[in-house]
Structure formats: C-alpha cells, structure tokens
Amino acid sequence: MRGDIVISVGHGKNAAGKYDPGAVSRDRKYHEHRIAREIARYAAEYLQCDIINENGNRCLAERIRDVNAGNYGFAAEIHLNAGGGTGTETYYYHGSPTGKRAADEVSKSISGALKIRNRGPKIRLNSAGRDYFGFIRQSKPCAVLIETVFIDCDSDLEKVKTPEGAKACGEALAKGLEKALAENTHYEVTACNIAVRSTADADSPEIRRLAKGENFKVTITAKNGKWGRLPGGGWVNLEKGCRRAKK
Ligand SMILES: [Zn+2]
Structure with a gap:
C-alpha cells in the first residue's frame, strides 16, 4: 500500500468549536466520541499508525485537513x-474497490469478534450523487467511515463500553484493515540477527531475532513505510539489515 493508514476519531468538537458528543446512549451516560476514541486507540496501537482527533479538539473540517496534510x-x-438498529456497518467511497474490500473485511471482523450482526459494506450518496459523508468525500486517500455498533442499542453498547470491549472492537477493526490492505511483501534478512520488536519503535522490547538469510513477510507498514508488521505480530525496521526479496 502506498503510504500509511491513519485512524480518525469521530466527533468531539463541532464546527462552532463546542463539544460534540455525537450520538448518546439511551441513558445518556455514554457518548459516541468517548467510546470511539477508546476503540481508535486500540486500533492505532495494533497498527502502530497515527491517530487524529484523539483529544476531541478537531472538528470535521480540521480532521479532513489533517488527513490530507499527511502522506497517508x-x-x-x-x-x-x-x-x-443493531450491528456493525462500514461506509466506503463509492466506486473504490479498495474501499469496498476494507469496509467488507472491517465489518466482518468486528461482527465476528463482538458477535453482533454484520450489516456489511455500504455506500451512501447525497442528492448530487456524491458521497454523503464529508470524511469520505473530501479525504484525499481512500477513506472509510466505520459505524462500529449502535450506541442506542443496549446490547450493542454492552459490547464496547468496557476497556476490554473497546480493545476487542479496536483490534478486530485493525485486523480487518490489515487483511484488506495487506501488502504481503517478502523481505530477506541481509545482516546478522535483526530484531523483531513489539512496536514500530527501536526502543520497544525485542520479541525475537531473525537470522541472516531468513525470509519474512510484511503484512502492513507503519511510520512512513519504515516499519513492517510480521504475520504473527511484531515489527521490523525495514531500512535496517534487510531488503525486499526478489520474487
Ligand atoms: Zn458519528
């Protein structure tokens, strides 16, 4: 894939600069923005990718600007x-095969992990025949909008309102994206013993080492393509001690 993935958190601030909770639960205790933020954190942690609007201080136009300013x-x-309603659904840019594949995999993955209905990949157009959601319409990279669960359905809310639930949802979402956008590029180790680390960071704990001559597959990249994730987990700095294997 060209460029990295970025995860954006919906709501938090409206165009007038006021707090925008998004939708709320039936008892009004749970806000869409706050749960979406927890889910997004776990997804970004898994993918080692950037996160936009984590602090709820970016309105939609600013979030789109951030997406378009990055090389995503x-x-x-x-x-x-x-x-x-109940279940999970994901909107994608109409006519984008990549968007559709990502929306399909994400919805399937969340629905399977949380054991909720899979409403599947969807498109939504406005009266002008363009994509209804500004985030999808105005983002330069291929964009999807993930409606993880229904906040006003108590049994759906139950699945994501705890940290464990948000983690399950966030990781399922990330795995769906990873599967849909997988690069599956092969690399070969050219140096002695290169480290596989727990995150895309040279200071993170070392999980294991790869021997010289060993081949490995990268499922997805992060940090401007500098780090690659291995199928079983763990990250390798692709710029140090390895090279793309010739097919
Ligand atoms: Zn929303």
Whole structure:
C-alpha cells in the first residue's frame, strides 16, 4: 500500500468549536466520541499508525485537513451508530474497490469478534450523487467511515463500553484493515540477527531475532513505510539489515 493508514476519531468538537458528543446512549451516560476514541486507540496501537482527533479538539473540517496534510494511503474514521438498529456497518467511497474490500473485511471482523450482526459494506450518496459523508468525500486517500455498533442499542453498547470491549472492537477493526490492505511483501534478512520488536519503535522490547538469510513477510507498514508488521505480530525496521526479496 502506498503510504500509511491513519485512524480518525469521530466527533468531539463541532464546527462552532463546542463539544460534540455525537450520538448518546439511551441513558445518556455514554457518548459516541468517548467510546470511539477508546476503540481508535486500540486500533492505532495494533497498527502502530497515527491517530487524529484523539483529544476531541478537531472538528470535521480540521480532521479532513489533517488527513490530507499527511502522506497517508488510507483513512478510517471511527463512529458509533444510532437510530434504532443493531450491528456493525462500514461506509466506503463509492466506486473504490479498495474501499469496498476494507469496509467488507472491517465489518466482518468486528461482527465476528463482538458477535453482533454484520450489516456489511455500504455506500451512501447525497442528492448530487456524491458521497454523503464529508470524511469520505473530501479525504484525499481512500477513506472509510466505520459505524462500529449502535450506541442506542443496549446490547450493542454492552459490547464496547468496557476497556476490554473497546480493545476487542479496536483490534478486530485493525485486523480487518490489515487483511484488506495487506501488502504481503517478502523481505530477506541481509545482516546478522535483526530484531523483531513489539512496536514500530527501536526502543520497544525485542520479541525475537531473525537470522541472516531468513525470509519474512510484511503484512502492513507503519511510520512512513519504515516499519513492517510480521504475520504473527511484531515489527521490523525495514531500512535496517534487510531488503525486499526478489520474487
Ligand atoms: Zn458519528
């Protein structure tokens, strides 16, 4: 994939600069923005990618500006649905095969992990025939909008309102993106013993080492393509001691 993934958190601030909770639970205790933020943190942790609007201080136009200012290849914004339904669904840029594949895998993955209904990949157009959601319409990279669960459905909310639930949802979402956007590029170790680390950071704990001559596959990259994730987990600095294997 060209460029990294970026995860954006829906809501938090409206165009007038006031707090925008997004949708709320039936008892009004849970706000869409706050749960979306927790889910987004776990997803970004898994993917080792940037996160936009983590502090709820970016309105939609600013979030889109941030997406377009970065050199990202794919953008996903996290939301919770409302309006009296149940399950997970993901909107994608109409006509984008990549967007559709990502939306499909993400919805499948969340629905499987949380054991909720899979409403599947969707498009939504406005009266002008353009994509309804500004985040999808105006983001330069391919973008999806993930409606993880319905916040106004108590049994859906139950699945994501705890840290464990948000983690399960965030990681499922990340794995769906990883599967859909997988590069599956092969590398070969050219130096002695290169480290596989727990995150895309040279100071993070070392999980294991790869021997010289060993081949490994990268499923997805982060930090401007500098780090690659291995299928079983763990990250390798692709610029140090390895090279792309010739097919
Ligand atoms: Zn929303």
